[in-house]
Amino acid sequence: MVHDDDQLDSAFLALADPVRRRIIARLSRGPATVNELAEPFAITKQAVSKHIQVLEQAGLVTRTRDAQRRPVHLDPARLEALTAWIDQYRLVREEQFRSLDAALHTQAAARGTQAKDSS
């Protein structure tokens, strides 16, 4: 599984911004125009266009070059490839540590709950 590192990096960078994450979340429900995407935000349409450009450069969304009115589409495969591993990693780690919590509980209970910290 070879990833294009630069693309992956730019995609991570693109998703580091909360506005862009919300745009992606909106697009995951279907294509939308820039106007529609700008609606929920208290920022200018130009600013939203900028965000879309960043997402486009990261390969996360596509649209036609010339017309502003053409809807923006999410590239689901791209996003999947990007989020799958880290998403998975997080879920498994979280689960692991919840299990560790439980194991620690069991240990503490077995000792008779005296969780005295002497170190």
Add this chain to the structure above:
Amino acid sequence: MSNALKLSVPEGLPFIDFERDFDFPVADVFRAHKDPALIVQWLGPRGMSMEVDHYDFHTGGSYSYTHTGHDGVPHVFSGVFHTVRENEFAVQTFEFDGYPDVVSIEFMTFTDLGGGRTRLSAHAVYPSMEARDGMAQSGMEGGVSEGYERLEELLAGATV
């Protein structure tokens, strides 16, 4: 309420960092990393059985364990403990037999937060970006991606 996992995946650097607090004294958390009988209680992904071949959590020690999923396919993980300092710090290597020779190094710091609480901080270094992404994924084969819905959930969660 479980404590939140703070996970950080830097851009352009093959690292993974995470931090997790525990409502237990540092000696307990350390022991849970040291005692194989405890390790098997938490290290394996859900739905996979875990079998420890050996697990010697001491400086110069080594380990090897196998996760087996319902498909019966074994995933063997092994490495050495380069440095282990009681209740304080450990450096270990990590290798998955599905990616032989692609070895990562994990630095783990156990911090006593006082009041019977502990912070576990880990810094993992991979030989390449590809190794980081591939290994993180391969080590996590316990779950299968549910795809789109979960992705949306993830993004929705990220906007809060």
